[in-house]
Each structure stands twice: as C-alpha cells, then as structure tokens.
Amino acid sequence: MIEPTSASSSRSLWRRQRDRLATALIMAGGIGVIVAVLAIGVFLVLEVLPALLGGVFDPARIRLELTPMAWGTLKAALWAMLFAIPLALGAAIHSALFMSQRLRSRMKPTLEMMEALPGVVIGFVAGLVVAPWVERHLAGSLALLLVLPLGVLLAAAIWRRLPATWRRYFSLARAGLWLVPWLMLLVFATFSLAPGLEALLFDGSLRIWLNRELGLDYATRNAMIVGLAMGFAVMPSVYALAEDALSGVPSRLGEGAHALGATRWQTLWRVVLPAAAPGIFAAMMIGTGRAVGETMIVLMASGNTALMSLSPFEGMRTMAAGIAVELPEAVPGSEAYLLLMLAALLLFLFTFLVNTLAEVVRSRLRRRYRWLDGAP
Numbered sequence: 532m533i534e535p536t537s538a539s540s541s542r543s544l545w546r547r548q549r550d551r552l553a554t555a556l557i558m559a560g561g562i563g564v565i566v567a568v569l570a571i572g573v574f575l576v577l578e579v580l581p582a583l584l585g586g587v588f589d590p591a592r593i594r595l596e597l598t599p600m601a602w603g604t605l606k607a608a609l610w611a612m613l614f615a616i617p618l619a620l621g622a623a624i625h626s627a628l629f630m631s632q633r634l635r636s637r638m639k640p641t642l643e644m645m646e647a648l649p650g651v652v653i654g655f656v657a658g659l660v661v662a663p664w665v666e667r668h669l670a671g672s673l674a675l676l677l678v679l680p681l682g683v684l685l686a687a688a689i690w691r692r693l694p695a696t697w698r699r700y701f702s703l704a705r706a707g708l709w710l711v712p713w714l715m716l717l718v719f720a721t722f723s724l725a726p727g728l729e730a731l732l733f734d735g736s737l738r739i740w741l742n743r744e745l746g747l748d749y750a751t752r753n754a755m756i757v758g759l760a761m762g763f764a765v766m767p768s769v770y771a772l773a774e775d776a777l778s779g780v781p782s783r784l785g786e787g788a789h790a791l792g793a794t795r796w797q798t799l800w801r802v803v804l805p806a807a808a809p810g811i812f813a814a815m816m817i818g819t820g821r822a823v824g825e826t827m828i829v830l831m832a833s834g835n836t837a838l839m840s841l842s843p844f845e846g847m848r849t850m851a852a853g854i855a856v857e858l859p860e861a862v863p864g865s866e867a868y869l870l871l872m873l874a875a876l877l878l879f880l881f882t883f884l885v886n887t888l889a890e891v892v893r894s895r896l897r898r899r900y901r902w903l904d905g906a907p
Contacts, residue, residue, distance in 0.1 A: 572883075575876040582869045589866075596870050599837035601877065603847030607829050608822040610758025610843060611765055615818060618762075619769035620811065626770075627777035628785075628799065629703045639774065646767035654831035657760030662752050662832060669749070670737040671725030675718065682717040686710060747842050752834040755843040761828050769818040776810020777803060809893045816889030820882055826851040850878045 582588055622642065626635050665672045690701060701709050733740040741747040780803050788798040804811070826849075829835075834846030835856060854871050861868040 572876075572879055575872060575879055578872040579869065579876050583873075587866065587869060588873070592866075593870070593873070597850075597874055597877070599839050600848050600850045600853045600874060602839045603829075603833075603837070604823055604849040604851070604878070604881075606754055606841075606847050607757050607761060607825075607833065607849050608819055610754050611761035611822040611825075612815070612819055614758045614762030615766040615769055615822075616815060619766045619814075619818070620773055623770050623773035623777055624799065625703075625706065627774050628795075628803065629706065631705065634705065634708075639771075643767055643771050645763075646771070648764065649827075650764055650825060651827040651831070653760050653764050654828040657756055657828065658752055658831040661759065662756045665756065666738075666749070666751050668722060668725065670729040670733065671722040673737070674725055674728075675721050678717055678721045679714060682714060683710070686713055741844070747844055749844040750834055750836070750846050752832050753842075753844050753846050754833070757829055757833045757847070758843070760832050761822055761825055764825065764828060765818040765822050768821065769814045772814035772817060773807075773811050776807040776814065779810065780806045813889060813893050816885060820885055823882060823885070824851055824878070825849075826855050830855060850874045854878075 626639055626642075630638065690698065693701065729735065729737050738749045741749060784802050784806060785798050788802045793801070829847075829849045830852040833848070833852070835848050835852055836846040837848040837853075838845050840847075854875055857867065858871050861871055
C-alpha cells in the first residue's frame with residue numbers, strides 16, 4: 532500500500548515541476564518580447580535624438596523626404612482597409628451567424644490558411660500579373676467594383692421574393708454555394724460588355740479619357756493595386772479575429788431578441804454587433820497595423836514613387852518600403868541614414884500609438900458590455 536502512494540506522489544511532484552517550468556518559460560518569452568520591443572524603440576531614439584538636438588537635420592529636407600512617405604503609408608493602409616474590412620466582416624458575420632456548422636467547420640480553416648501566404652508572393656503576383664491585367668481591362672475592372680455590390684443586393688431582393696419552398700432550398704446557411712456561381716456570371720457578363728461600353732462612352736480608351744477629361748494619370752502599379760493586394764493579405768487575420776468575437780456572443784442574446792420579435796437583421800445590428808464590438812474593433816486595428824507596416828507588397832505593387840495624391844490610379848512610397856530600398860545604400864552616420872532612422876522611429880511610434888488607442892477603446896467597450904459576462 533505504501534509503494535503506490537510513493538509513486539503517485541512522485542508523479543504529482545514531477546507534474547508540478549513541469550507546470551512551473553512551462554509557466555516560467557512562457558513568462559520569460561513574454562518578458563523577452565516586451566524587452567525586445569522596448570529595445571528597438573530605445574535604439575531608434577538614441578540614433579535620432581542626438582541628431583535632432585544637434586541641428587543635423589535640415590527641416591526643409593525632412594519635409595521633402597518624409598512627408599510623401601508618411602502620406603503614402605496612410606494612403607496604402609486606407610485603400611487596403613477599404614477593400615479588406617467589408618469583405619472580412621461580411622464573411623465573419625455570415626460564417627458565425629448564418630452558415631451551417633458543417634460548412635463552417637470546413638470553410639473557416641480554409642480562409643484562415645490564407646494568412647500563411649507570404650507577402651512577397653502576394654506582391655509578386657500583384658505587381659507582375661494583376662497590375663498589367665487590370666491596365667488592359669481597366670473599364671471592366673472598375674465596372675466590377677460597382678456591379679458586384681449591386682449584384683449581391685439584387686440576389687438578396689430576388690431571394691426574398693422566392694416561394695417558401697425555394698427559399699428553404701436556397702437557404703442562407705448555404706448562401707456561399709449558390710451565390711458564388713451568380714457572382715461568377717456577373718463577372719463574365721461585365722468583362723464581356725465592358726469593351727463595347729468603353730468604345731461607346733469613352734472613345735475606346737478609358738485610360739486616355741481619364742487623362743484628357745479629368746487630368747488623372749494612370750500608372751500600371753498604383754494605389755488601387757496595392758489596396759487589392761494588401762487587403763487580400765490583411766483580410767484573413769481580420770476575418771479570424773472578428774469571427775471569433777461574433778461566435779463568442781452568447782446565443783441567449785440572439786434567442787431573446789428573436790423571442791421579442793426582432794428580425795435577423797435587427798438582431799445582428801442592435802444585439803450581436805454591439806456585443807462583439809471589442810473583438811471587431813481589435814481585429815480592424817490589428818489589420819490596420821499590419822497594413823501600415825507591410826513592406827514587400829507595397830514595394831512590388833506600387834512603383835515606389837514619392838507622390839502626394841488622392842488618386843487611386845497613381846503610385847506612392849511608404850515609410851517601410853523607403854527604408855527597405857534605401858537603407859542598404861545609406862552610410863551609417865550620414866544624413867540619409869539618420870533620415871531613414873527618423874522614418875523608422877515615426878513608423879514605430881505610429882504603430883505603438885495605434886495599438887495603444889485600440890487597447891484603450893477595446894477596454895472601454897468591454898466595460899460598457901461587461902453585463903454579458905454576468906458582471907454587475
């Protein structure tokens with residue numbers, strides 16, 4: 532009777548020691564990440580601050596060099612999020628609230644695997660395949676941005692007018708299966724009709740018409756291509772975090788809303804989305820942070836031209852891309868090197884402030900909806 536007790540106590544002691552070792556390793560890893568981030572910030576400050584205080588920088592050159600890169604960084608992130616957020620949130624809402632559990636268990640891992648695609652591969656495809664193709668089919672590509680949303684609304688209107696038996700067959704839980712062929716048909720029809728409409732409305736060339744009538748110069752690699760490629764790269768992370776936040780909303784809230792007579796849309800808009808707001812906001816901020824710091828996609832798909840323009844048809848230069856291009860040729864200690872360090876410091880501070888703001892807003896939203904967890 533003594534030996535089993537001794538063996539059991541030794542196994543229990545080994546488990547406790549293993550748990551303590553794992554806890555210590557996890558804590559050390561977390562502290563190491565924090566120290567590494569702080570060390571990067573301290574290094575950048577020590578590189579830039581003496582030059583700023585010593586009057587090494589020429590204010591005119593700072594404005595000339597950094598202002599276009601700061602503008603390009605914000606412009607690239609804006610176009611990327613304009614593309615990524617509607618699609619990612621729409622997919623997350625459909626996956627979490629309307630899709631069947633069987634289909635969701637297959638689709639969600641597939642979409643999340645898209646996050647593993649390297650940015651350099653996405654930038655390569657965008658710069659060498661997508662950009663020339665869009666230039667050749669500019670009218671059809673721009674028309675598609677209008678046709679697809681209207682096509683989805685038209686499909687929803689037709690679905691509402693179907694008989695009950697047909698609506699059960701074309702259920703919202705399987706909307707991804709019957710909506711994709713409809714969208715593919717719209718794409719085919721748009722690109723089939725685009726050349727004729729371009730010849731009729733724009734004298735055969737939309738690109739020349741934009742330059743002649745509106746003064747817009749179309750560059751092959753531009754902000755629209757960057758937004759498409761970077762949005763594709765950011766979308767999986769935004770989708771995964773937003774879907775988890777929506778799935779985490781207690782089902783009793785939606786059931787209570789339905790019991791009170793609310794429709795699906797009213798339940799989604801007034802109950803589920805406010806409850807999942809902290810997670811959705813965090814997902815959008817994380818996506819924005821990645822878009823701001825993305826390097827290879829912007830470098831390969833934007834043309835890396837330092838322009839300050841609102842036009843989506845012109846290129847830009849971001850801080851990350853500028854650092855990647857110019858830093859290998861900059862001599863340590865030179866003014867060009869210090870300007871790049873200053874750009875890196877500004878990028879670091881911008882990302883830090885965005886993440887801090889996201890955490891503050893998320894904390895306030897969590898306190899606002901703390902009643903969901905049963906807290907007073």
